[in-house]
Amino acid sequence: MVEYGEEKKLRGTVPSFALIVFYAFSAVLLCAALGVILVRNTVHAALLLVLAFVASAGVWMLLFAEFLAIVLVLVYVGAVMVLFLFVLMMLDANLESLRSGRGRFLSAAVALLVAAQIAAALNRDSFLQLPRFEAPAEAAGDNTRLLGSVVYTEYAYPFELAAVLLLVAMVAAVALSLRRRKDVKYTDPAVQMRASPAGRVRLVDMPSEKPPQTATVETNKTTEKRKGEKQ
Amino acid sequence: MEELRAVIEDLLSPLLGGYAAWAATFALTMMKIVAIVLPLMLCVAYLTYAERRVIGAIQLRIGPNIVGPMGLLQPIADALKLLLKEVILPARAGRFLFLIAPAISLTAALAAWSVMPFSPGVVLADVNAGLLFVLAVTSMGVYGVIIAGWASNSKYAFLGCLRSAAQIVSYEIAMGFALVTVLMAAGSLNLSAIVLGQEGPTFLSWYWLPLLPMFVVYFISGVAETNRAPFDVAEGESEIVAGFHVEYSGMAFAIFFLAEYANMILIAALASVMFLGGWLPPFDFPPFNWVPGFVWFFGKIAFLLFCFLWFRATFPRYRYDQIMRLGWKVFIPLTIVWLVVVGLWMQTPLWFWN
Numbered sequence: 074m075v076e077y078g079e080e081k082k083l084r085g086t087v088p089s090f091a092l093i094v095f096y097a098f099s100a101v102l103l104c105a106a107l108g109v110i111l112v113r114n115t116v117h118a119a120l121l122l123v124l125a126f127v128a129s130a131g132v133w134m135l136l137f138a139e140f141l142a143i144v145l146v147l148v149y150v151g152a153v154m155v156l157f158l159f160v161l162m163m164l165d166a167n168l169e170s171l172r173s174g175r176g177r178f179l180s181a182a183v184a185l186l187v188a189a190q191i192a193a194a195l196n197r198d199s200f201l202q203l204p205r206f207e208a209p210a211e212a213a214g215d216n217t218r219l220l221g222s223v224v225y226t227e228y229a230y231p232f233e234l235a236a237v238l239l240l241v242a243m244v245a246a247v248a249l250s251l252r253r254r255k256d257v258k259y260t261d262p263a264v265q266m267r268a269s270p271a272g273r274v275r276l277v278d279m280p281s282e283k284p285p286q287t288a289t290v291e292t293n294k295t296t297e298k299r300k301g302e303k304q
Numbered sequence: 305m306e307e308l309r310a311v312i313e314d315l316l317s318p319l320l321g322g323y324a325a326w327a328a329t330f331a332l333t334m335m336k337i338v339a340i341v342l343p344l345m346l347c348v349a350y351l352t353y354a355e356r357r358v359i360g361a362i363q364l365r366i367g368p369n370i371v372g373p374m375g376l377l378q379p380i381a382d383a384l385k386l387l388l389k390e391v392i393l394p395a396r397a398g399r400f401l402f403l404i405a406p407a408i409s410l411t412a413a414l415a416a417w418s419v420m421p422f423s424p425g426v427v428l429a430d431v432n433a434g435l436l437f438v439l440a441v442t443s444m445g446v447y448g449v450i451i452a453g454w455a456s457n458s459k460y461a462f463l464g465c466l467r468s469a470a471q472i473v474s475y476e477i478a479m480g481f482a483l484v485t486v487l488m489a490a491g492s493l494n495l496s497a498i499v500l501g502q503e504g505p506t507f508l509s510w511y512w513l514p515l516l517p518m519f520v521v522y523f524i525s526g527v528a529e530t531n532r533a534p535f536d537v538a539e540g541e542s543e544i545v546a547g548f549h550v551e552y553s554g555m556a557f558a559i560f561f562l563a564e565y566a567n568m569i570l571i572a573a574l575a576s577v578m579f580l581g582g583w584l585p586p587f588d589f590p591p592f593n594w595v596p597g598f599v600w601f602f603g604k605i606a607f608l609l610f611c612f613l614w615f616r617a618t619f620p621r622y623r624y625d626q627i628m629r630l631g632w633k634v635f636i637p638l639t640i641v642w643l644v645v646v647g648l649w650m651q652t653p654l655w656f657w658n
Contacts, residue, residue: 143436151443
C-alpha cells in the first residue's frame with residue numbers, strides 16, 4: 074500500500090497506485106459483466122458473475138468500505154453463487170430457447186426498467202427530490218465499527234425488517250420443499266448412540282476345546298468356580 | 305522495515321525514477337510474501353511425511369523410511385515425481401477452467417495467511433476486519449473444487465464436487481457462528497487484537513475455556529471444511545474413485561494436494577489464534593515466557609495438526625446424510641444457543657476474559 078504522504082509527493086509525476094488499481098478492477102468488472110450476458114454457456118456466465126462480484130469488492134475496498142467488500146465476497150461469492158452454480162450445473166438450462174422466444178421482449182422490458190431505476194437513484198436530486206446521503210468522514214477509519222453502530226441504532230427498524238423478510242423467505246422455502254419420505258429406512262443416530270452391547274450381544278463362556286482326559290476333573294472344577302463367582 | 309524500503313528505493317531510483325517508491329513497496333511486499341509462502345510449502349511437504357509416519361505408528365507400521373535418513377527426503381522425491389509426470393487433459397474438458405481450478409484452490413489457501421499474526425507485530429497485513437477477510441477468502445476455495453469437478457467432464461468428478469461443495473457451504477455457517485462468539489469476546493475483528501485480548505497469567509485466560517463448545521465446533525467444522533477424514537466423502541475412494549480430482553494428474557493433482565494441506569495448517573493456525581492464545585505462553589512467568597512467541601504458536605499448530613492426523617487414523621468415514629445432519633441439526637443450533645449464552649454471560653460480573 075502507498076501511504077498518504079507518499080502519494081502526495083508522487084502526484085503530478087506518476088498516477089497514484091490506487092488509481093491504477095481502480096482502473097484495473099473496473100476493467101475486469103465491466104468485461105466480466107458483459108461476459109455474463111454475452112457468453113452462451115450458463116455455467117461460464119455464472120462464473121463470470123462471480124468474477125464481477127470479486128472485482129466490485131475490490132473497488133469497494135479502494136473506497137475504504139472494507140466491511141461491505143468482504144461481506145460481498147463472503148455472502149455472494151462464498152454462498153449464494155455456489156448454490157446458484159449447483160442449480161445451473163444440474164439443470165443444464167438452455168439459453169438459446171430463452172433468447173429466441175417471446176422472453177426476449179420481457180427481458181428487454183425488465184432491463185429497461187432496472188436501468189431507469191438505477192438512473193433515478195443516481196440522479197435523485199432532480200428526479201425524486203430525495204436528500205443525498207454523504208458518506209460520513211469517519212467511515213474511512215474503521216468502517217466495520219461505524220456500520221455496526223449505525224445499523225443497530227439509527228437504522229435498527231429497517232435492519233430488523235430486512236432480517237424478518239429473509240426469515241419469512243427461509244421458512245417458506247423450507248415449508249415448500251420439506252417432505253418426509255415413508256419408503257426410506259432412516260436410522261435415528263440418537264437411538265444408535267444409546268444402543269448398549271448388553272442389549273445386542275450375549276457373551277457365552279465356553280471352553281475353546283475339549284480339555285485333555287487327565288485334566289478333566291480339575292478344569293470342570295475351575296469352570297464351576299468361575300460360574301460361582303459370576304453369580 | 306522502513307530502512308530496508310529506503311535502501312531498495314535508493315537502489316531502484318536511477319532505473320525507474322518516480323516509480324521507485326512503488327517498486328520498493330512492491331519488492332518489499334513480495335519479499336514478505338515469499339517469507340511466508342516458502343516455509344509454508346516446506347511445512348506442507350513435511351506434513352505429508354508426518355502424516356504417513358504418524359498413521360504408520362498408529363497402525364503399527366513403519367511408514368516411509370527409505371529415501372534419505374529416516375525417510376526425510378520422501379516428500380522431496382514425491383514432489384519431483386509429480387513434477388515430472390504428464391498433466392493429462394481429458395477429452396472435451398473445459399481447458400481453461402480445468403487448468404485454473406487447482407490454482408484457485410491454492411490461492412484461496414495461501415491468501416488467508418496474509419492476515420495471520422505470527423508474533424506481536426509480525427503480520428503481513430494488519431487488517432481491521434482480519435477475521436472476516438479469512439472467512440471470505442477461505443470460502444472462495446470451494447470454487448476450485450466446483451470448477452475442477454465441472455470442467456473435468458466426468459460423472460465421478462462431478463458427484464465428488466457436488467458433495468464437497470455442499471459440505472463446505474454447510475459447515476461454513478457453523479464456523480461463522482463460532483467465530484462470531486470469538487469476536488464478541490474479543491471485541492475486535494483484528495486477529496492480533498484477538499490474541500492480545502487473551503493475555504493473562506495462565507492458559508485459563510485463553511478463549512478455549514469460556515468458548516469450549518465453540519472451539520470443538522470450530523475444529524470439527526475445520527476438519528469437514530478441508531475434506532479430511534472422517535468427513536472425506538468428497539474423495540471416498542470406495543464410492544466415487546477419488547472425487548473431484550479424479551481426472552487430474554501430475555502437478556495439477558499435486559496442487560490440489562498442496563491446497564488441502566495448506567488449508568489444514570491454516571485451520572490449525574486460526575484455531576490456535578482464536579482459542580489457544582496464538583503466540584502467548586501458557587504461563588506468563590520466567591521459564592515459559594523466555595521462549596519466543598512464535599515457538600508457542602508453532603507448537604500449538606503442531607498439536608492441532610497432530611489431531612487432524614489422529615482423527616484420520618481413528619474414525620471411520622461418515623455417511624453423507626449423517627455429515628449433513630451433524631452440520632445443520634447439531635452444530636448450527638448449538639452455536640446459536642452458545643451465542644446467546646455468551647452474550648448474556650458477558651453482561652454478568654462472572655465474565656473474566658476481558
